Amino acid sequence: MSDFFATMLASGASPNSLRSYGLALLRWWRFLAAIGVSWDRATPVEARDFVLWMRVVGPVGRPSGYAPTTINHALAVVKAFYVDRAAAGQGPLVNLIPSAAHRAGRQVQAHHNPMAPFTAGRRAPLRQKILDRLPRSLPDGMFDALFAALGSHRDRALLAFYVSTGARASELLGVSVDHIDPGEQRIGVHRKGSGRLQWLPASADSFVWLRLYEQQLDRPDGERALWLTRRRPVRPLTYSATRRMLQRANLSLGTSWTLHDLRHTAAQRMIEDPNLSLTDVQWVLGHAHLTTTQIYLRSRTDEVVARVLEHHRTRRDRPTEMPPAAGYTRDVLDVLLSGGRRG
Structure with missing residues (x-):
């Protein structure tokens, strides 16, 4: 593992990145120790079970498991580690963390038109769905x-x-x-x-x-x-x-x-x-x-609700009487619509 971190340092990674990667790998190592599998003998089955474990057993104070972003980050770190070890001739020959290209059988966006925007591709296996949530700020x-x-x-x-x-x-x-x-x-x-x-x-x-x-x-x-x-x-x-x-x-x-x-x-x-x-x-x-x-x-939910309620209030207070049509006076309309006679 020290060789992996040495490569990160040589590539310009910051101390914060090393710490983040180290904690994610520590979580993977503890899982492997719990099931009795060495890191170089792990298979995609262990990777799948690792994700299931993180979804159920979360950190202290969170009974619902780790957040989807944390799970995806852990998968990215484990995948990068095995890519580095494979390049060094160690570990499994095939990376146990699948990618979206592996599922599709081709490289994603391989022939992308540079004049067109990128489109969202299919989510890779084991990756968690991230909800599109607004940033939470304090009123x-x-x-x-x-x-x-x-x-x-x-x-x-x-x-x-x-x-x-x-x-x-x-x-x-x-x-x-x-x-x-x-x-x-x-x-x-x-x-x-x-x-x-x-x-x-x-x-x-x-x-x-x-x-x-x-x-x-x-x-x-x-x-x-x-x-x-x-x-x-x-x-x-x-x-x-x-x-x-x-x-x-x-x-x-x-x-x-x-x-x-x-x-x-x-x-x-x-x-x-x-x-x-x-x-x-x-x-x-x-x-x-x-x-x-x-x-x-993007507007916050409470702001949208307040504006829509104000919209309903203004519609309720708006007068319902329609203005006279173009070319007609009020007394002429009264005669035509009510059957009255003009004096």
């Missing part, structure tokens, strides 16, 4: 309630930066003290995947809460991480601890908001601002493709 009232439920200036500063910068959870947690610019109201984050430094604009309130957080903080000498734990020993704040912080606030409110919902909230707020273009929002969010940003253009 202003719910965000205010969540903000009030937080217990420290650090947590409030984090929440304010999340909804004003649109940064990913890991990106904001990785900010160092030398990447804060209150004068320009910017914060520097290293983008997920590419690792490049990007300075994102943030709200003035974010820096106010950041200042209050720093006044209460006893920062150890030489510690460069911006976000630190409140309990000793003081160390950089982790993703798990930040998620737990949000879970405590959710518990008090009876909600289930996630850190990624805060990024969706920032995106939705920027999309609704007529002074910002779609490419502006794409730059802030760090999307490689504009089509990814376009998902925020």
Whole structure:
């Protein structure tokens, strides 16, 4: 397995990608250990049972199994691992994770017309169907309630930066003290995947809460991480601890908001601002493709329902009396339709 990760590193994979691939392979290795099959003896039958196991036995706190996106990611990682091992002359000769081309017996989109858009192909065997869901964002009232439920200036500063910068959870947690610019109201984050430094604009309130957080903080000498734990020993704040912080606030409110919902909230707020273009929002969010940003253009369910109800109300209040036809006066119509006589 170390050779596989060495190949990923040589290909420019980021530490986050290595961690993601490592966790997916660890899940596959644990499944093989449970059924008593070595990795180089696995067959498509074990791959099928692996998917069935993930659909039923999920992580702690989720009784309905792993999410479809997690299952598809695990299949992609396992397939990439066996491709690498086959190239090295190890493992099965045929990859045990089938592809859509394998089902069709030909290469998908092999003779695609470059002037025409790509069409959605058939889903590969074992891959899970992904529901087309709208990004979940917090309405202003719910965000205010969540903000009030937080217990420290650090947590409030984090929440304010999340909804004003649109940064990913890991990106904001990785900010160092030398990447804060209150004068320009910017914060520097290293983008997920590419690792490049990007300075994102943030709200003035974010820096106010950041200042209050720093006044209460006893920062150890030489510690460069911006976000630190409140309990000793003081160390950089982790993703798990930040998620737990949000879970405590959710518990008090009876909600289930996630850190990624805060990024969706920032995106939705920027999309609704007529002074910002779609490419502006794409730059802030760090999307490689504009089509990814376009998902925020679709209306949320509550907005559609409110507009349709308003449509029904306006139709109910609309006068039903029809205006006179062209060329006829009201008194002439009264004579023609009611049988009355003109005086």
